[in-house]
Amino acid sequence: MLGFANHAAYTVDVNMAKTPETINEFLMKLWTPALERAKTERADMQAMINKEGGKFELKMWDWWYYAEKVRKAKYDLDEAQLKPYFKLENVVDGMFYVATKLYGIQFIKRTDIPVYNEEAIAYEVQEADGKHIGIFYMDFHPRPGKSNGAWQTGYRDQSYINGQMITPVVSIVCNFTRPSGDIPALLSFDEVTTLFHEAGHAFHALFTHGTYRRTAGVVARDFVELPSQIMENWAKEPEVLRAYAKHYQTGEVIPEALIAKLTKSAQFNQGFETVEYLAASLLDMDWHTKTFESNVEAFEKASMDNIGLIDEIVPRYRSTYFSHIFSGGYSAGYYVYIWAAVLDADAFDAFKQSGDLFNPEYAAKFRTLLSKCGSDEGMAIYKTFRGQEPSIEPLLKRRGLK
Ligand SMILES: [Zn+2]
Structure with a gap:
């Protein structure tokens, strides 16, 4: 009735991304490196199991237990040390x-x-x-x-x-x-x-x-x-x-060793976290763009098989309790968090690349961006700051996905 192919097309028409195709393409660009990283994390944990003499294969319910061990071994960051x-x-x-x-x-x-x-x-x-x-x-x-x-x-x-x-x-x-x-x-x-x-x-x-x-x-x-x-x-x-x-x-100023740990720990388990989030985002898009036959589990399985989700990870939300993508205002909208993360990583990268975290030219442009929000399309406003469309590379780097 409204001239849109499906609910997702209708919903995202007012967003910066504009179309479900753009969103799916965008999510899949992140998906490939994130899945690769998750597989490496899985291998790290399997190696730990083997080293401990556990004669079994890592399953999804083992993930957080072994991730925590990897975190301690690799990152060794104690919150109590930071708080003071x-x-x-x-x-x-x-x-x-x-x-x-x-x-x-x-x-x-x-x-x-x-x-x-x-x-x-x-x-x-x-x-x-x-x-x-x-x-x-x-x-x-x-x-x-x-x-x-x-x-x-x-x-x-x-x-x-x-x-x-x-x-x-x-x-x-x-x-x-x-x-x-x-x-x-x-x-x-x-x-x-x-x-x-x-x-x-x-x-x-x-x-x-x-x-x-x-x-x-x-x-x-x-x-x-x-x-x-x-x-x-x-x-x-x-x-x-x-x-x-x-x-x-x-x-006393925070010691360099603690800063280093803090920086490094930002990349802990990011393969897993990005994959479980992206899987849910792609599932949300499928629900609002594809035709549903009759079986919820079959729909979800087809959706996950299509992107090659590994058995050790499940989407952050399963369809039966993913309520915010139906009546919670997030229909075809679960992707927005990572879309914004790409924007903030790309925008901040402009400052970093310039060699000055407070680069006055970029700061002035960013303030203009903030002041003008709502007066034009999101992408047009973003480009007045960055001079180009956002790149996913800074986010991949920040999360250690490449
Ligand atoms: Zn917020």
């Missing part, structure tokens, strides 16, 4: 440091403006010359009645009313462990990246500059995690870690 270097206040300073170096903006703590809860902290964000950009709230700890997780939200979006610019009021909300006694709030590295991630969404909202409320800052589902995920890259860079990861008792 990630005091909440230091991490916030690190996030401000990155934003100031990139965009020249400043964060001024304001105790004179209202907060929605006494624990929320308010900052005014200003340009280098003092011009007002917006208000930025942060709310870090759990309390009764507060939802779990971490997110970015806003109380007022940028808009124009009667020709007058209305500035945004944004907030990031997290649930980090509270300080207790003499011990301040110390974050896990996952929480560190969460804070940078949500701040990335907040910068997007703060920099948005659109004429029309309907389109200002509004972006397609496969684009919306670019502003946030790109910030996680800075959090992990040795140069940036040295600036903010300082021991909460001694002030």
